[in-house]
Amino acid sequence: MADVLFPRMALIGIGLLGSSIALAAREHGVVEHIAVHTRSKDTLDRAEELGLGDSYHQDVTECVADADLVIVCTPVGVCETIAKTIAAHLKPGAVVTDVGSVKSSIVKQMAPHLPKHVHFIPGHPIAGTENSGPDAGFAELFIGRWCVLTPAEDVDKDAVAKLQAFWEALGSNVELMDAEHHDQVLAITSHLPHLIAYNIVGTAADLEMVRDSEVIKYSAGGFRDFTRLAASDPTMWRDVFLHNKEAALEMLGRFTEDLTALQRAIRWGDGDALFDLFSRTRSIRRSIIDAGQEIEAADFGRHINDAEGEVEKSQTRL
Ligand SMILES: NC(=O)C1=CN([C@@H]2O[C@H](COP(=O)(O)OP(=O)(O)OC[C@H]3O[C@@H](n4cnc5c(N)ncnc54)[C@H](O)[C@@H]3O)[C@@H](O)[C@H]2O)C=CC1
Ligand SMILES: O=C(O)C(=O)Cc1ccc(O)cc1
DSSP: OOOOSEEEEEEEEEEEHEEEHHHHHHHHOOOEEEEEEEOOOHHHHHHHHEEEEEEEEHHHHHHHHTTTTEEEEEEEEGHHHHHHGGGGGGGGEEEEOOSSSHHHHHHHHHGGGOOSSSEEEEEEOOOOOOSSGGGGOOOOTTOEEEEEEHHHTTSOOOHHHHHHHHHTTTTTTEEOOOOOHHHHIIIIIHHHHHHHHHHHHHHHHHHHHTTHHHHTTTHHHHHHHHHHHTOOOOHHHHHHHHHHHHHHHHHHHHHHHHHHHHHHHHHTTTTTHHHHHHHHHHHHHHHHHHHHHHHHHHHOOOOTTTTTEEESSSSOOO
């Protein structure tokens, strides 16, 4: 058990991320009281049935009133409204953070509304699955995953250190980063892959073969992997692209150029160009697996299947 870092934690939104934080924070003893608010009464009732919190609030201002740590776990598009609504009800000295997949927009949406007497430290645990809602959460989600924090330069260092200790207690490795840089990196490593998945599954769905179930029947590993990503929450991902527009368009432009080069290589029978790229990407995959193995094996003693070079997991995680 770790030390109690924040006696009272308030979670706004209790889907995959909110419920996983509730379960992990409880398991590691870093909070004493968990207050939960979410927009829909049905979801709040379900969170109570699952025993995710200690108190449940339909009114978000009541939820945050005594909180030492407030974590916004909603789609990124509603963060400005939430900041405006909670601002006058936050306890002096509270840490306010979030888990949104984009960061510059969160700063723009929330920072202007929050009072000077709280510590605002945007965050992004780079850990998730294609599932959503309060039933989807699990306490191990953050183990061995990165969590990026993007505090402004003038934010209290002790508050940043305390939030860092919170994520480390949940099993994460924490990295501090500039919000704009975060958005560029995540645009290529997370946002574009999801867009490609949505697109390829959409393209396949428009084909006549789908009607004859051939796409489903003969779907090899590759297509199945894309369907997992393409099953991710539509509201969440709509908001990611609307709120990381510039970086997503920049990476999409580069991707489209490279795809056109591949198209040309196929058309002109340029096998060397194809082979060179496929060899380069194969070695990138191997270096990612090697790095992942080190983290998991060294820090968490999970089962490593050496023959395959893969880490066995009970659930599919990033
Ligand atoms: N799903 C994933 O794999 C990951 C998601 N994220 C980020 O975490 C955030 C939450 O994602 P998930 O937990 O996956 O979504 P989710 O759909 O499972 O949960 C979202 C929750 O927010 C609530 N909500 C929506 N609008 C609200 C409002 N106006 N006021 C209060 N509650 C509201 C919903 O009722 C639900 O409880 C998103 O910003 C996403 O970008 C970050 C890392 C991974
Ligand atoms: O399920 C997957 O493969 C993911 O990529 C999960 C994920 C989704 C969004 C994030 O901001 C971080 C992680």
